Amino acid sequence: MNAAANPYFASRTIPRARTIHQKALERVVARLEEMMPVIGLRNPKIGGEGNAWHFCNPGDWVISFHSGQLWLAYQLTGKESFRNAAQARRPDFRYILEHRKVRDHDLGFQFSLHSVADWQMTGDAEARGMALEAAKMLLARFREEGGYIQAWNPTGTVDRERAAYVNGRMIADCIQNLALLYWAHRETAIEDFRLVADMHADTSRRYLVREDGTSFHTYLFDPASGKPLKGQTHQGYRDGSCWSRGQAWLLHGFAQCYATTRNPEDLETARMLAAATERLMGETSVPVWDFSVPETEPRPLDSSAGAILSAGLYILASVCEGAEAERWRALADRLLDGLLDQCDLTTVPGAQGLLAHGAAHVRAGQSDAMLPYGDYYFMEALMRSLGHTRFFW
Helix, strand or coil, rough: CHHHCCCCCCCCCHHHHHHHHHHHHHHHHHHHHHHHHCCCCCEEECCCCHHHHCCCCCCCCCCCCCHHHHHHHHHHHHHHHHHHHHCCHHHHHHHHHHHHCCCCHHHHHCCCCHHHHHHHHHHHHHHHHHHHHHHHHCCEEEECCCCCCCCCCCCCCCCCHHHHHHHEEEEHHHHHHHHHHHHHHHHHHHHHHHHHHHHHHHHHHHCCHHHCCCEEEEEEEEECCCCCCEEECCCCCCCCCCEHHHHHHHHHHHHHHHHHCHHHHHHHHHHHHHHHHHHHCCCCCEEECCCCCCCCCCEEEHHHEEEEHHHHHHHHHHHCHHHHHHHHCCCCCCCCHHHHHHHHHCCCCCCCEEECCCEEEEHECCCCCCHHHHHHHHHHHHHHHCCCCCCCC
């Protein structure tokens, strides 16, 4: 069935900008379908030469973003091919549950966009069980002494320097993983899931978000006492800078937390982050990889940050009213249209992904590439711009 002919794709009167977003969403779905025999059961990790994917090793944190796109495409079209391709990846996620050393704080990313999505879309009991098992494993990473979920894995005898670096550390990315805990609470009524998610969100608010609405990427605590020590960066320009994707993770995460919890502190934090982002973006429409990089230095764009910010701003607009809702929607539109103007690969024949100019880890030499998380949030932002409300968070 042609996407444009599918009743899921739509049909209310929408402004011209929405029509552009609708057509872009249809191109996204067409690209996903076109690439199914090319990608097969592999999971995209990062783009390479010729807009072709390099693929994940087992347990990679980005393993679920292609699955998430397939589930959204199934929701939009009802095509069994999308469902089958997503479900066929189940062994990859069973591997994570069975291998301790590949599990970390990103269990929420991995299982929300695969197993929770499967359960919500199909009612598959095995998928639900896998997601609950993952939620219990994420819960076990909570550090009571500091009130946060431990980032990365501070264990092992091979790389003691790395183990020492990560021990006692929280990161901005983890706010996105709380959705798995909130979902598990709704499914089971076990209070620990909700309480730990609430406590991690509160610690993130106090230590990752600065008074001016900018953010640290990471925060370090004394591993034994939980005493807060200092804010730092891992992928940003410097410790005191504002890494754009970290800002995006937090904005989307706190907006989604508020949509779930209705905790007014979550809403106020999302507003602070949004206002700072609006100020930092200036007149631009695609963020640079770190908002603090001087004009005299290379400033590669990060389309993934733009996609995450846009999707998060649409969530924020949906929980606000009046002029404030219009303010955040206008900023979300600007970011999404910036991606369509400067980064869109859906009109480029043969491109295996959706967005160019993603910055995975600039200081490690990984920039100007397709990224599967950029692609996922681009699709989510397009759908949110058109009024879709059913997602897997």
